[in-house]
Amino acid sequence: MLKNTITIFVVSIVLLSVFGCKKETLPKPSSQLRLDYTEAEYVHFENNCPFTFDMNSDAIIKGKPDCNFEIHYPKMKATVYISYKPVDNNINILLKDAQKLTYEHVIKADDILEQPFINRDNKVYGMFYQVNGNAATNAQFYVTDSTRHFIDCSVYFYAKPNFDSVMPAASYIKNDMQNLMESLRWKK
Template identity: 35%
Template sequence: MKYLFFCICCVLGLLACNQNKNYAPKPRGYFRLEFPEKAYQLFDSNAHYSFEYPQYAKMYLDSADGNRPNWYNLTFPAFNARLHLSYYKIDSKKKFDELVEDSRKLAFKHTVKATGIDEGLIEVKEHNVYGVFYTIDGNTASSAQFFLTDSTRNFLRAALYFNEKPQPDSIQPVVDFIKTDIDRMIKTFRWKP
């Protein structure tokens, strides 16, 4: 009797353990992003420039200490992102060279955490708009920066920041979405006389 009971327990134990279950942890999930439909409006205020920006973004004067006139922030509330716009009047060749070098240094300051920094030339000859666009890849605070100039009187620098801890894998779709808005901004950018 003991032998029969032992055999039945062994058979049941082997059958119970023979189920092929995979107990591997599931990969981390991310929120599904809902992007608004693209629609643009004209930014044309007392600044020395104008351009089109998305209707789902908000433009306001930068009120932080030490900021100058014509410094603006273009915020994307749905994405917790901000594009800082800094305008400078060029009064000499030396000032122009300093502004270009400062823009390059600020972009390459992210080299410590960046996996790559690409520079792209901006040329819209018919509207006298020139510059450089910096695409910064990796776990950095800023993923896109650029400057625009007419090379003689006006200079605008811009940097995109998120009010989040940088996580490139989850933020990349938003960066790509906002970069199309930045591209539209650059293509519609005009200097005022």
């Protein structure tokens, strides 16, 4: 009787293992976190500073002394820093400093793309930099009217630079920064 029970048990196990699994089990590929952000809506920002611009309505702006600003993106753990400087026979120094700040990231950057910006109607001239790779900042720009005003702007994330992981947020904020630069106007 014990021998029959063991035989039935072994046959049952064999049958279950042969007919129980129809598909081969494969390991799942590793996946990445998908970050989707809402489409940006822009609002006009103006105060007593000598310039105005449009910014993302989801961002939080904080004023600092001398018309400097921080635009915070809490969901993306990033801040856009805007620095204003008056031009007083120092345009060459301001341009050199802005370019130097960008090219300090060349050590970690895979490449730096330069995009000139010219808005003759509103006298806004500048350069937009897209920094690709594991640099501390992924986008920067400066704008000036060449005679009275100079602004430089950059984004920093509160995380160790890893371009692959911050790329969706970096791309989103880069678009916001381009919109900010293109909408910037000097007050008369």
